[in-house]
Amino acid sequence: MSSEIIIRAARPEDAKDIAHVHVESWRTTYAGIVNKTYLDQLKLEDREKMWTSILHQITPRSHVLLAYDKEKKKVVGFISSGPKRDHPELKYDGEISALYILKEFQGAGTGEMLFDASFRELRTAGFQNAMLWVLKESPSVGFYTTMGGKVISEHPTEIAGNQLVEFLIGWDTI
Numbered sequence: 001m002s003s004e005i006i007i008r009a010a011r012p013e014d015a016k017d018i019a020h021v022h023v024e025s026w027r028t029t030y031a032g033i034v035n036k037t038y039l040d041q042l043k044l045e046d047r048e049k050m051w052t053s054i055l056h057q058i059t060p061r062s063h064v065l066l067a068y069d070k071e072k073k074k075v076v077g078f079i080s081s082g083p084k085r086d087h088p089e090l091k092y093d094g095e096i097s098a099l100y101i102l103k104e105f106q107g108a109g110t111g112e113m114l115f116d117a118s119f120r121e122l123r124t125a126g127f128q129n130a131m132l133w134v135l136k137e138s139p140s141v142g143f144y145t146t147m148g149g150k151v152i153s154e155h156p157t158e159i160a161g162n163q164l165v166e167f168l169i170g171w172d173t174i
């Protein structure tokens, strides 16, 4: 239940829990979309290293928030956002770079809680608008449009040898 979920800033010691959500969500979300061998070979340790490094480099303009289930004492989701990483030609200044909820905790309002908290952080940090990239085939596209995002354009991308298509989703105001 969302009433048992708290949202808080992630700390470097949360890297392993975040890595777990990241790897598990990739496997459940992208099965049938991304190369199975690649998904099978995702390593928790690699993601943990990556998140440890990111969480040591948090700035006032970037943040990682996590959703913690108090009853189950478990990190069940996270969101990461900050300045747009690439594509200087795009008008957006903020970017959501990752949002994942463990499958068994989806559909209970946690994604929306994380999303709203992340936009609040972006606003507080002075961002005017925001964007993200999402695979066209991802079931989460509907979530982002429900959150007010607009599909702006589509672009080819490659993940583990698979030719895929990504949507750019934008929010003109946040």
Ligand SMILES: CC(C)(COP(=O)(O)OP(=O)(O)OC[C@H]1O[C@@H](n2cnc3c(N)ncnc32)[C@H](O)[C@@H]1OP(=O)(O)O)[C@@H](O)C(=O)NCCC(=O)NCCS
Pocket: 025, 029, 098, 099, 100, 101, 102, 105, 106, 107, 108, 109, 110, 111, 112, 113, 133, 134, 135, 138, 139, 140, 141, 142, 143, 146, 147
């Ligand atoms: C996408 C995701 C973050 C949404 O989080 P969630 O906790 O499952 O969603 P919520 O329960 O907070 O949903 C909030 C609202 O969005 C709607 N919604 C959720 N998923 C939706 C979908 N796939 N399509 C359309 N609407 C959706 C809900 O119905 C709800 O609307 P309501 O308040 O009008 O009932 C989550 O399902 C997830 O992590 N999915 C797998 C990983 C993923 O695809 N991440 C994005 C990678 S870029």
